[in-house]
Amino acid sequence: MATVHVVAAIIERQGKILLAQRDEHSDLAGYWEFPGGKIETGESPERALCRELNEEMGLTHLCIAEHIATHSVTQTNRILSLQAWRVTGFSEEVQLRCHSRAVWVLPQEATEYQLAPADVPLLAAYLQRQSTATE
Numbered sequence: 512m513a514t515v516h517v518v519a520a521i522i523e524r525q526g527k528i529l530l531a532q533r534d535e536h537s538d539l540a541g542y543w544e545f546p547g548g549k550i551e552t553g554e555s556p557e558r559a560l561c562r563e564l565n566e567e568m569g570l571t572h573l574c575i576a577e578h579i580a581t582h583s584v585t586q587t588n589r590i591l592s593l594q595a596w597r598v599t600g601f602s603e604e605v606q607l608r609c610h611s612r613a614v615w616v617l618p619q620e621a622t623e624y625q626l627a628p629a630d631v632p633l634l635a636a637y638l639q640r641q642s643t644a645t646e
Contacts, residue, residue, distance in 0.1 A: 514583075514590040518560045519547035519630065521579060521637050522570075522598040528618050528637075531568075531610040533627070543624040545595060545633065546610070556594050564601070567609050574600030580636035584629045595633035 522529040522545075530543045548563035550556055557575050564570040579595040605613055616624070618641060621634050 512585075512588065512590055514592055516550040516556075517547060517591060517593045517629075518550055518556050518563065519545035519593055519595045519633060520560055520564055520573075520598045521545050521595055521633070522564075522601065524615060526617065527615040528621060529605065530614050530616060530621055530624055530626075531607075532612040532614075534609060534611040537609070539627050541625070542627040543614075543621075544627040544630050556596065560596055560598070564598075568613075569603050569606035569608065570601040572600075572602035573598050579640060580633055582629065582632040582636075591629055593629045593633065595630075595637065597637070 529546070531546045533539050533542050533544060535541075546564060546567050547560060548567065550559040554562070556578075560575060561573050564573060576597040576599045579597050581592060581594045584591045584593070607613060618638055626634060
């Protein structure tokens with residue numbers, strides 16, 4: 512079974528994180544996610560994150576702070592290995608190029624959204640890191 516490596520950005524701004532809603536043409540249409548996408552052959556996760564966020568949202572000059580977690584999900588014909596990275600800065604305004612909506616929410620509020628199943632453990636890891644950092 513093939514493994515597909517994917518990056519996702521947990522983008523922070525003023526104490527909130529960005530969630531993007533998948534449009535009606537996407538798998539899991541209507542679900543909320545951390546933006547990102549597939550790592551191309553020979554590409555580092557950080558480079559893939561920069562490329563994907565530029566393609567999907569017009570964001571440039573990212574400040575990628577740290578790797579949060581990696582979680583694998585077995586699907587019908589592939590394994591999805593999803594890496595979450597914390598992004599603390601960017602240039603430009605968010606442009607919705609392949610999502611229907613985007614919202615900035617407090618991290619704990621993100622649990623109230625219907626997240627794509629692969630993103631749920633990434634949010635949990637992020638929240639765990641936040642609670643550990645404030646102790």
